[in-house]
Every structure is written in C-alpha cells, then in structure tokens.
Amino acid sequence: MKLILSAAMGAIMLTTAPAAMAAGAKLAGPELVEIADISVELNGLVCDFCSIALNKTFKKRAEVLATYVDLDTKILSLDLKDGADISNDDIMKLVEKAGYNTVSIARKDGSVYAPPAK
C-alpha cells in the first residue's frame, strides 16, 4: 500500500512539476507587472534593445528572480527571490550601467523613492 502511495505521489509530482515550472517561467513576461516586488520608472526607453540591456543587467544579480520591461509604461518590473532585497542605490547603479536613468522606484510595501534630478 505504501509503495502504491509513493508511486502515486511520484506520478503526481512528475505531472505537475512541468506545469509549475512553466508557471514560473511565465513570470518573465507582462504578468510580472502585477506581482513585481519593485517597479522602476525609467528615462530613455525607446526600443527592444533597451529592454534587453536592462533584463540582462538585472538578471545577473543573485537577488533577482525575473524581470520585465514595458516600453509603453517605461517601467522595469523586478521579481526578487524570497527574502532578497536590492537597495535603491544598487538599482540606480544597475540602471545607469545599462545606459538609462531612474525616475522613481516603487516597492510592494507602497514606498516610492524618487532620486533628486541631476
């Protein structure tokens, strides 16, 4: 009986794991906007090369689970790993490294940071 139960559990895990992974993979798209931990409004976003630059730059950070850049709203959405965080200073440095400028940083807790204009 225990063997049958284990086999059944294993089968369920095998059949649901790909679906769970697929659901996780979808978070790299527009769906990420709704659940993002951090939303960064940017200046200079005019094309897909801009979004690629930002995605590649932020995904190199260990804290970042997924990213999405929306050219219409000019917002970079960041989904962080559980318990992870990135400071506003680090975000602004990464944005600048990719070649852009930060307008504001909004967090899930409702806080909004707007760096002083240069």
Place this chain on the structure above:
Amino acid sequence: MRYSAILFIILMLFPAAASARPVSYPEGWTLMLRNDADQNSAHVHYTFDTKHSIGARVRYDRSRDFVFTGAQLNRLIKRRNTRDSQANLYGRIGAGVVSDDKDPGENRAKRDTDAALFLGLSADWETRRYFVSGSAEYWDNGRFGQTKSLHSRAGIAPYIANTGALHTWLMVEGHYRPDDADETGASALVRLFKGPSLLEFGVDDRGTPLLNYIHRY
C-alpha cells in the same frame, strides 16, 4: 551640383552616422552586418563597460575593390535620456590592414597589404515614433587612397509596438561621398526589429539593394 550642395548641407545638419548604435550593454556581444552599394561589412564587438566596445571589422570596399581587416574601438561619448527619447553621440576608431580582394591565382603583381586607419563620429536621436541619425567617416586606406563620407537617416514608425512585438520603421538615408564618381545618393529602406534582432532591407537610387542585420547576444 545644386542637388549635391543641398544634400551636403542637410547631411552636415546631422553630423554623424547612419550606422546603428555601436555600444551595447556591459558584457554583451553584438554582430553587425552591412551590405549596400558602397560596402559589405561585418563587425563583431564586445561591450566591456557602459561606454566602450571593442571588436573586429572586415569591410570590402565595393567601388575600389579592396578588403579592410582590423580592430575597431567604439566609444559612447554622450547619451541623453528623457522620458520619451534617447540621444547618443558615438566616436569610433579602427586600425588594420587593407589588401586586394583578388583570387591569389590571378597572380597580381601588386597584391600586397598596407596599413589602414579610420575615424568616425555618429549621432542619433530616437523616440518610439521618430528616428534621426547622421555620421561622418574618414578612411586612410594606404595605397588605395583616402575616403570621406557623410551619411544621414530619418525614419518613422507607422505604429508603436511594445516589448517583444515586431517593430517596423520606414526610413530614408542619404549619403555624400566626395571621392566617388557618384558623390551623392539616397536609399529607402524598411527596418524590422524584434527582440535582439534587427533587419533592414531597401534599395538606393541606382537600384542597388541594401541588406543590414544586427543581433545582440
């Protein structure tokens, strides 16, 4: 002659190049291919910081029939970002060798290589609807002579596409090459842009097709 003068003035108003942005994001690789009446060119570069990329360039000069092979350094001199636009000023320098593009079997007596150098300056301004760019280049091709050129380009996007969608641009490009028999010329082209790939195809006023491709890795 009057047409040439007008075009020259227009080109001087946009003092930099029609080539796409030669600096990507740090640690990014880019492949740039350009094929038109003037050249067949391949440039692969690696962006090592926010403002610099370095790479290899191979360029076949179609009218003078020689090949340049060398290294190219690109620098983002200035970028200005606003909410709806981005403007860039780039400089580039290249050094290498030029040689005849002839089959060794032809046994040309003058088959040899010379040192070569080029300098370029380019600028662009872009929104999601409009695009303007210009460039100036100077080449010292050793025994193949010196060449100068000015290019400018203007484009409009018929629709605004969001991230990951197919972006389409309709563009016109003008050039002034004082060392060529045809000093001035113009091209009409379509730019298709999706994700990391950019493809351009068109034709110039002499009927010569152009085909450009850029991919960012």
